[in-house]
Amino acid sequence: MAVRGAEPEVIWARPERAGRGPKPAFTRADIAAVAVRIADAEGLDAVSMRHVAAGVGCGTMSLYNYVPRKEDLYELMVDAVSSEHELWEPTGDWRADMMRVAEQTRELMRRHPWVPRLMSPVYGFSPNALRYLEHCLACLDPLDASYGTKFELIAMLNGVVTTYVRNEIDSAERVRNLPWSQEREQAVRIAYLGGQVASGAYPRMAEAFAEDAGPIDMEAVFRRALERVLDGFAPS
Amino acid sequence: MAVRGAEPEVIWARPERAGRGPKPAFTRADIAAVAVRIADAEGLDAVSMRHVAAGVGCGTMSLYNYVPRKEDLYELMVDAVSSEHELWEPTGDWRADMMRVAEQTRELMRRHPWVPRLMSPVYGFSPNALRYLEHCLACLDPLDASYGTKFELIAMLNGVVTTYVRNEIDSAERVRNLPWSQEREQAVRIAYLGGQVASGAYPRMAEAFAEDAGPIDMEAVFRRALERVLDGFAPS
DNA sequence: AGCGCACTACGTACGTCGTACGTAACTAGC
DNA sequence: GCTAGTTACGTACGACGTACGTAGTGCGCT
Numbered sequence: 001m002a003v004r005g006a007e008p009e010v011i012w013a014r015p016e017r018a019g020r021g022p023k024p025a026f027t028r029a030d031i032a033a034v035a036v037r038i039a040d041a042e043g044l045d046a047v048s049m050r051h052v053a054a055g056v057g058c059g060t061m062s063l064y065n066y067v068p069r070k071e072d073l074y075e076l077m078v079d080a081v082s083s084e085h086e087l088w089e090p091t092g093d094w095r096a097d098m099m100r101v102a103e104q105t106r107e108l109m110r111r112h113p114w115v116p117r118l119m120s121p122v123y124g125f126s127p128n129a130l131r132y133l134e135h136c137l138a139c140l141d142p143l144d145a146s147y148g149t150k151f152e153l154i155a156m157l158n159g160v161v162t163t164y165v166r167n168e169i170d171s172a173e174r175v176r177n178l179p180w181s182q183e184r185e186q187a188v189r190i191a192y193l194g195g196q197v198a199s200g201a202y203p204r205m206a207e208a209f210a211e212d213a214g215p216i217d218m219e220a221v222f223r224r225a226l227e228r229v230l231d232g233f234a235p236s
Numbered sequence: 237m238a239v240r241g242a243e244p245e246v247i248w249a250r251p252e253r254a255g256r257g258p259k260p261a262f263t264r265a266d267i268a269a270v271a272v273r274i275a276d277a278e279g280l281d282a283v284s285m286r287h288v289a290a291g292v293g294c295g296t297m298s299l300y301n302y303v304p305r306k307e308d309l310y311e312l313m314v315d316a317v318s319s320e321h322e323l324w325e326p327t328g329d330w331r332a333d334m335m336r337v338a339e340q341t342r343e344l345m346r347r348h349p350w351v352p353r354l355m356s357p358v359y360g361f362s363p364n365a366l367r368y369l370e371h372c373l374a375c376l377d378p379l380d381a382s383y384g385t386k387f388e389l390i391a392m393l394n395g396v397v398t399t400y401v402r403n404e405i406d407s408a409e410r411v412r413n414l415p416w417s418q419e420r421e422q423a424v425r426i427a428y429l430g431g432q433v434a435s436g437a438y439p440r441m442a443e444a445f446a447e448d449a450g451p452i453d454m455e456a457v458f459r460r461a462l463e464r465v466l467d468g469f470a471p472s
Numbered sequence: 473a474g475c476g477c478a479c480t481a482c483g484t485a486c487g488t489c490g491t492a493c494g495t496a497a498c499t500a501g502c
Numbered sequence: 503g504c505t506a507g508t509t510a511c512g513t514a515c516g517a518c519g520t521a522c523g524t525a526g527t528g529c530g531c532t
Contacts, residue, residue: 010428020478022527048518059482061520070519120406125429130438137440147444148452156396156461163395170356192246193361202366204373208383216384225392228468256507258498284489295511297491306490 011072012079012126024065026056031066032080035073036112043173044114047073074118075126081112082128087135090142095230097139098153102161102226109165113173116166119158144235153233160229164222247308248315248362260301262292267302268316271309272348279409280350283309310354311362317348318364323371326378331466333375334389338397338462345401349409352402355394380471389469396465400458 016028034055039047049070053060067073086104090097109115133154140150175182197206252264270291275283285306289296303309322340326333345351369390376386411418433442 010425013424013428013431020480020527020529022480022529024480049520050518053482061483061522062481064520065480120403125425125432127432130432130441134438134441137444141440147440147447151444152457152460156464159399160392160395163399167356188249189246189361192249195249196361196363196366202370204377204383205366205370208373208387211383221388224388228392229464231468232464256498256500256509258509260509285491286489289511297493297512298510300491301509 009068010125011068011075025058026066028066028076029080031056031063031073032076035077036080039077039114040112044117047077047114049073078115078118079126079128081108081115082126082132084108084111085128085132085135087131090139092142094140094142095234098136098157098230099226101136101139102157105158105161106165106222109162109169113169116162116169119162143233145233149233153229156229156232157226160225164225168218245304246361247304247311261294262302264302264312265316267292267299267309268312271313272316275313275350276348280353283313283350285309314351314354315362315364317344317351318362318368320344320347321364321368321371323367326375328378330376330379331470334372334393334466335462337372337375338393341394341397342401342458345398345405349405352398352405355398379469381469385469389465392465392468393462396461400461404454 017024031052035047035052038051038055049063050060052073053063056063063073067076085108088100136154137147137150140153143150143153145153175185194209196202197209200206253260267288271283271288274287274291285299286296288309289299292299299309303312321344324336372390373383373386376389379386379389381389411421430445432438433445436442
């Protein structure tokens with residue numbers, strides 16, 4: 001019998017194919033693709049071992065031959081979509097390049113709304129993540145700073161993008177999963193909030209709500225946030 | 237029989253005590269306190285309805301008289317710990333005040349490591365969150381900017397703090413839940429990463445690893461990140 | 473060539489979860 | 503005091519991750 005679990009490992013270091021035994025019917029890439037498809041279509045919570053196994057067409061427990069723990073499945077998924085990062089030849093304008101990186105990361109997360117929830121420093125070293133990191137560093141070649149600082153920049157930019165998209169996605173997904181309509185929900189929340197603010201306990205909040213009549217341009221908010229981050233790293 | 241679910245509501249708008257019927261044996265605050273205690277001690281995943289019910293000393297399903305859905309329990313928890321935010325008289329130095337806000341938020345999240353995972357714009361309007369927001373706005377009175385800009389500042393600062401602490405916590409919690417030791421895990425990961433980098437496919441990563449010999453001072457990284465955010469909002 | 477073993481495949485089963493639903497006890501308003 | 507709405511809570515259902523046992527397969531060794 002094979003040794004079950006109990007050994008630490010990085011899934012990327014584990015060979016896809018062992019020497020002995022019958023050849024596997026699927027690849028990790030197949031499994032990851034199915035999981036990604038399910039997550040895109042039905043949300044991350046629909047990604048269960050049973051579901052994925054049914055998707056690839058095998059028994060539930062057979063999956064564990066390819067993926068030791070569910071967490072590793074998540075890691076596979078993140079790496080799979082990370083291949084969608086476009087890696088271009090740096091232009092020499094690091095600000096423009098990093099803005100483009102951020103923009104593309106955001107679009108990637110919009111295509112795969114479950115990515116922000118899985119983002120973690122722990123998943124930071126999958127093959128495609130390494131390629132992505134190397135690309136960012138290449139874009140930052142013109143910036144006169146230590147690698148330490150460059151990593152801080154990348155982390156911060158990623159953090160801001162992730163946070164913004166996560167907020168966007170969370171609200172949308174929450175609405176979709178609720179048993180009542182978005183309008184009802186929003187109306188109830190606004191009514192409550194209005195009541196609280198009108199109570200006089202939060203004068204500045206009241207002022208703020210009075211001031212901001214128009215709808216917020218989230219696109220502009222996002223872009224300003226990125227610019228501000230980059231400003232913080234531009235040599236003065 | 238009572239009407240079950242199907243009506244949108246904000247839990248904060250629901251009265252704690254209905255007119256009819258026997259008087260409730262507990263308060264929402266009791267329940268939130270128990271849930272917080274469990275989450276602090278055993279992690280967020282240990283916060284199940286059964287567990288919390290056992291903690292307050294009632295049947296599992298009785299909880300649903302107080303908390304319509306589990307998500308609302310989360311909302312109660314976040315609000316409960318939000319009361320720990322210290323709200324002082326603004327000093328007039330908005331940068332110092334906001335640094336202090338961020339520092340205290342970080343400490344709050346370190347005391348309650350599950351908070352980052354529950355952070356969401358949706359939970360943004362609980363009573364204590366409103367108080368917190370109002371306090372931030374008060375600290376920002378000296379800053380000459382629109383409320384829109386001030387909200388962007390607060391959101392960004394919170395985002396950065398949350399991201400940093402989340403990374404810190406995630407790594408720690410992951411290690412605690414793994415069936416092997418931290419040293420083994422780290423050794424395996426570093427061995428893998430070193431192998432990848434040594435392959436020559438990532439020249440800048442290799443350079444970076446060669447450059448940064450000393451351990452990273454996370455405290456300084458955190459503080460620099462905050463400073464940079466605030467820089468982005470200081471009138472030039 | 474053929475043996476043995478490491479591997480794949482997968483069904484069963486356990487303990488967990490959120491929560492729908494039914495019933496009994498209780499109390500505020502008419 | 504009646505009754506309607508609430509509280510309390512046990513039971514039950516359909517998920518979930520995954521430990522474990524067993525059967526079958528084909529590579530690597532002798």
